[in-house]
Amino acid sequence: MAVEFQRIQLGWWLEGNCTAKYCSDHATCTNITSPVDNGGSGFRCRCNQGYVGDGFSAGVGCRKASSKCNPSKYMAGHCGGSTRVGALIGGIIAGAFLMTGLTLLCYVIRKKSSSLKSRKSARHMLAEAAGSCSIPFYSYKEIERATSCFSERHRIGTGAYGTVYAGKLHNDEWVAIKKIRHREADGIEQVMNEIKLLSSVSHPNLVRLLGCCIERDEQILVYEFMPNGTLSQHLQKERGTGLSWTIRLNIATETAQAIAHLHSADNPIYHRDIKSSNILLDYDFKSKVADFGLSRLGLTEFSHISTAPQGTPGYLDPQYHQNFHLSDKSDVYSFGVVLVEIISALKVVDFSRHHSEVNLAALAVEKIGKGCVDEIMDPSLEPHTDAWTLSSVHKVAELAFRCLAFHRDMRPSMIEVAAELECIRLSSWGPTEENECLGSSFASEKSQGLAGRKVGIDSRRLVLSLRSNSMVPLEEVTDSSPISVYDPWTSEQSSPSGNSLLDNAIH
Known part of the structure; x- marks a missing residue:
């Protein structure tokens, strides 16, 4: 139909x-x-x-005919011409496409302009931070390509301040890429601080900065790749089957030398975050100190006052935590904790231990102070099979004990720590080398006019003038600290600064 x-x-x-x-x-x-x-x-x-x-x-x-033409007549074509509904719809669609295209064009132009402006700003900040040193600047796309868009299979570590990925850039060599975690406004300041400090110092045991990327509100640093991970991973057997005592002692010595180099620079640098997870190891287990984000310049010979203590629990200098006074001795304390880790392979903070032994530093001070180094010694070291190993472990334990002194004035300097560790390492060659090392170390201290060094068992300390190269005594003051850990103590918070712990501990 x-x-x-x-x-x-x-x-x-x-x-x-x-x-x-x-x-x-x-x-x-x-x-x-x-x-x-x-x-x-x-x-x-x-x-x-x-x-x-x-x-x-x-x-x-x-x-x-009247010239007036209302919209309905116009659309119906009564004002001359054919119907315009189709034309109007087509015009609207074309206009929408045009506006979309213009919007996208404006967005792309604005994004490129913003990216260019950000790069220029970043390069300007880099120029100010690095000074005369030239730090390569990588684009975000290059970093994404190197890490396969920050894939999990490229991730090699995660810390409090960011995630580290392994990747390959232009020269097809592996690099470590640290993507800084989004934090407060001081995030960019920490990145620039690290760039500035790493650009101002050079040492074979300090990690090298290879480049950076500051783009898309991201801060990324590129370092040399350390294939053997961190000291912490090996001590906790998260990697490998453990480290021999010789390798551990080499790592300790090299790390101490790197920190001493920072402290002895024209503008001393305090790392503030010395810990075993910031000590990286290369193919030959050579150590390199990393992560300078919290580091600060020691602009004067006096302690720096920080607005708040920053660092890692278990490694933090107790005096710095109490009064915010930062000095080179804060790094000495943290390194003392690392020495205890090297000896014991125990975790720095472990709540599975007895409540009085949760903190490794407190546990070490108690055990070493009682001459019970064997109770915290890593059994895998097998110290009793080798006389030199047993002797050197006790010497390092004594050095760690002095580094962990509550009062910073009782702690040795990092230059002294590095020198003593070098002596201990050389002692494996024979007693002659050790005696020569100790003699040259003492002579070096005299030439530098180091104050506060113990000179005898009568518990008297010689205070020397730092303005003169000659050893001119200004005054002699009574020192209540005993030379041996077996001597009476007048304070439960301080620890000895003498060198007789070894003999008392092993006899």
């Missing part, structure tokens, strides 16, 4: 032939055949273009 619709148009017509008098002005007469008079003739009057009416002179005639 089909339904058809037709349109009809109604109009007036008259019988007869066209006569001008019947049509009004501005009308046209048209002859038609009458549909009702058996094909008779007829005519019709129709107004010309631009005029409206019936066209007959006897009717309303023709008048000029």
Whole structure:
């Protein structure tokens, strides 16, 4: 069944032939055949273009059409032309595409401009931080490509301040890429601080900074790759099967030398976060100190006052934690904890131990102070099979004991620590080398005019002038600290600074 619709148009017509008098002005007469008079003739009057009416002179005639055209007539095409609905829809669609394209173009231009501005700002900050040193600047895309968009299989470590990934850049060599964790406004300050410090010092046992990326609100540092991970991983046997005592002693000595180098720079640098997880190991187990984000310049010979203590629990200098006074001896304390780790392979903070032994530093001070080094010694070292190993472990334990003194004035300097560790390491060659080392170390201390060094068992300390190269005594003061840990103590918070612990401990 089909339904058809037709349109009809109604109009007036008259019988007869066209006569001008019947049509009004501005009308046209048209002859038609009458549909009702058996094909008779007829005519019709129709107004010309631009005029409206019936066209007959006897009717309303023709008048000029009004120029007014409302939207509905326009859309319907009554104002001239065809319907415009389709044209309007097409125009809207085209306009939408045009606006979208313009918006995307503006976004891309703005993003590139922002990225360029960010890069220029970053380069300016880098130039200020690095000074005359040239630090390569990598784009974020290069870093993403090197780490496969920071994939988990490239992740090699996660710390309090960021995640470290392994990756390859242009020269196809492995590098370590540290992506700084989003923190407060001081995040960029810490990155620039690390760049500044690593650019100002150079030492074979300090990790090398190879480049950086500061883009898309990300701060990324690129370091040389250390394939053997961290000292902490090996001590906890998270990697490998453990380290021999010789390797451990080498690591301790090299680390001490690196920290001593920082402290003895023209502008001394305090690391503030010395710990076993910040000591990296290369293919030959050579150590390199890393993570300088918290480091600070020691601008004066006096302690630096920090707004708040920063560092890692278990390694933090107790005096620094109490009064916020930062000095080189704060690093000495932290390194003392590392020495205990090297000896014991115990965790620095372990809540599975007895509540009085949770803190490794406190446990070590107690055990070493009682001459019970064997109770905290790592059994895998097998010290009793080798006389030198047993002797050197006790010497390192004594040195750690002195580094962990509560009062910073009782702790040795890192230069002294590095020298003593070097002596212990050289002692494996024979007693002659050790004696020569100790002699040269003492001579070096005299030439540097180091104050506060113990000179005898009478517990008297010689205070020397630091303004003169000569050893001119200014005053002698009584020192209540005993030379041996077996001597009476006047304070439970301080520890000895003498060198007789070894003999008492092993006899």
